[in-house]
């Protein structure tokens with residue numbers, strides 16, 4: 001346990017009756033526009049029904065300040081967290097500042113500059129937005145319609161060369177190839193290939209159960 005974590009648990013006991021979640025990530029990081037911030041992932045109004053697989057919250061503290069300021073900033077963020085788990089308005093309200101004063105958050109200039117307190121609602125909303133954007137981009141692929149399936153099946157019952165089949169069905173040789181190697185195969189048709197006098201002919205000789213598409 002590092003120093004900041006140790007102090008977190010100490011403050012939790014000393015000021016918050018150990019009501020704050022234990023699994024909170026505390027990180028010092030280079031921030032120049034603010035002293036600290038907190039991202040809360042657990043549900044508002046509760047600590048209990050959180051599965052604990054991820055930290056309940058992450059507290060970021062500007063690394064460029066002094067230790068005393070680090071600790072004061074952490075207390076400030078802990079007040080946000082406290083109000084959050086109590087289901088209260090966890091922003092910079094009058095009540096918030098009263099609590100800060102009560103637990104000795106130093107009134108240093110700039111401490112109001114903790115921007116961005118992200119509760120789970122905001123985070124979840126953002127996550128939903130991202131997911132729906134991804135879903136839009138990944139619209140289910142429409143199976144490419146290849147013409148002449150029925151005609152080709154009928155023609156293949158009699159059989160013939162690719163050229164003859166194509167002509168009979170009025171579709172291109174390429175389409176006949178795609179149909180036989182992919183679409184008809186998927187539908188379960190068994191197509192036999194015979195060679196006679198240098199001419200390759202194809203004929204349907206049976207049908208298996210259609211191959212079911214595999215769901216990803």
Ligand SMILES: [Zn+2]
Pocket residue numbers: 076077080092112113114115117
């Ligand atoms: Zn704040």
